[in-house]
Amino acid sequence: MNRRDLFKSLPLLTGAFVSRAEAEPPGSLAHTARFRTAICAYSFRDALKSGAMTYEGLVRLAVELDVDGLDLTVYWFPNTSDEFLLPLRRAAYRMGVELYSISVRTDFCQQSPELRQKEIEELKKWIDVAAKLGAGHVRVFGGDVPKGATEDQAAGWVVECLKRGAEHAANRGVILGLENHGGITSRAERVLQIVKGVDSPWVGINLDTGGYQRDPYREIEMCLPLAVNAQFKTEMERADGTKEPADWARLVGMFAKAGYKGYLALEYEAAEPASTAVPRLIKKLQELTRRSAA
Numbered sequence: 134m135n136r137r138d139l140f141k142s143l144p145l146l147t148g149a150f151v152s153r154a155e156a157e158p159p160g161s162l163a164h165t166a167r168f169r170t171a172i173c174a175y176s177f178r179d180a181l182k183s184g185a186m187t188y189e190g191l192v193r194l195a196v197e198l199d200v201d202g203l204d205l206t207v208y209w210f211p212n213t214s215d216e217f218l219l220p221l222r223r224a225a226y227r228m229g230v231e232l233y234s235i236s237v238r239t240d241f242c243q244q245s246p247e248l249r250q251k252e253i254e255e256l257k258k259w260i261d262v263a264a265k266l267g268a269g270h271v272r273v274f275g276g277d278v279p280k281g282a283t284e285d286q287a288a289g290w291v292v293e294c295l296k297r298g299a300e301h302a303a304n305r306g307v308i309l310g311l312e313n314h315g316g317i318t319s320r321a322e323r324v325l326q327i328v329k330g331v332d333s334p335w336v337g338i339n340l341d342t343g344g345y346q347r348d349p350y351r352e353i354e355m356c357l358p359l360a361v362n363a364q365f366k367t368e369m370e371r372a373d374g375t376k377e378p379a380d381w382a383r384l385v386g387m388f389a390k391a392g393y394k395g396y397l398a399l400e401y402e403a404a405e406p407a408s409t410a411v412p413r414l415i416k417k418l419q420e421l422t423r424r425s426a427a
Contacts, residue, residue, distance in 0.1 A: 166388060166392055166394065167394040167395070168385075168389075168393070168396075168397055168422040169396045170200050170202075170396070170397055170399075170422060171201060171203055171204050171234075171397065171399070172198070172204070172398060172415065173364055173399060174191055174203065174206040175236065175400055176399060176401035176407050178208075178209075179407075180407070181206075188205065188210070188221055189220075189224050191203060192224050192225050195230045196228050196230060198411075199419070200415060201230070202230060202231035202233040202396055203231070203232055204236055204272070204362070204364070204396070204398045204400075205235045205266070206236045218262065218265045219265065221266065222265065222267055226267075232266045232267055233270060233396060234263075234270040234271070235262060235268050236272035237259045237273060239252055239255070239256055239274050239275075240252060240275075240276035241275055241293075242275065242276035242277055242278055242279055242290055242291060243276070243290060244281075249290055253294055253297045256271075256301075256309075260298070260301055260305050260309075263305070263307050269306065270307065270308050270310055270339075270362050271307055272310050272312055273295075273298075273309055273310065273312065273339075274318070275311060275312075275316055276291070276317055278316065278317055287317050288330075291327050292327055292330040295311065295328075295336050296333065299335045299336050303333070303335045307335070308336070310338060310339030311336065311338055311339060312339040312340075313339075313340065313345060314341060319346070320345075321352035321355040324338060325359065337362075338356045338360045339360075339364065340362070340363045341363075342363065342366050342384055343370065343402075345369075346372045347372060350380075353387065357391035358391065360388075361395065362395060362398070363388065363393070363395065363397050364398050364400040365398065366400055366401075366402060367379055367401065367402070367403050367414065368402075385422060388425075397422060399415055
């Protein structure tokens, strides 16, 4: 390849190609899926909360299960000092595990500018934590529509906060993923409206496969072009509260068809103890991703 041809190919190497996937010819890089498997720390929430498991212990488990990365739910971090973060990053590097994401709580549906500013400052803090850990992604929530406000107003506040957060995230090389987590993000149409309204290459969708209740497979498919991370659940909940097993083979096929590149992270929430369920489910997810890539 000569220099001129190389420069012609450069746009395909940027994050912008994801949104142009449909415009690319079949078989192009934009249509080629690339999967990595991960565990969400939330799967071991009871053990982490009680102290029976540490975050370094979770890194060792990832090695034992041959998992590529970890999505670290931060709720049980003992602190955010260098004394905690940097040894954790070193341990993960030495064990060949990527701490690719952290998951934090946010609520951007705040009516007052002062409360929205408080949320933005908290998000900035966690973006800095992600950068120290070497994580390229931070999962965020939109929040619930407050009493007395319209959904359109609340969506505007989420866009405002994410735009401000994206400015800081861009300076740290961190992508923000808005999760479909009920409230303002209950419907795919609204999630897409918010993310497109932010209009930043540093903001996408953290796609929770258990987060939609109306028509989950269709809504997941709608969000796939803007997905920057995925959390796989074992169950899907319908609007009437009933649950059904998630069709992982169907989901992995959808992600492959969309040309998704990135992590498929197991987020286990069912009744069986995580110590026995997670190893079995990770093996299943790995088999499906390998089969899809073959």
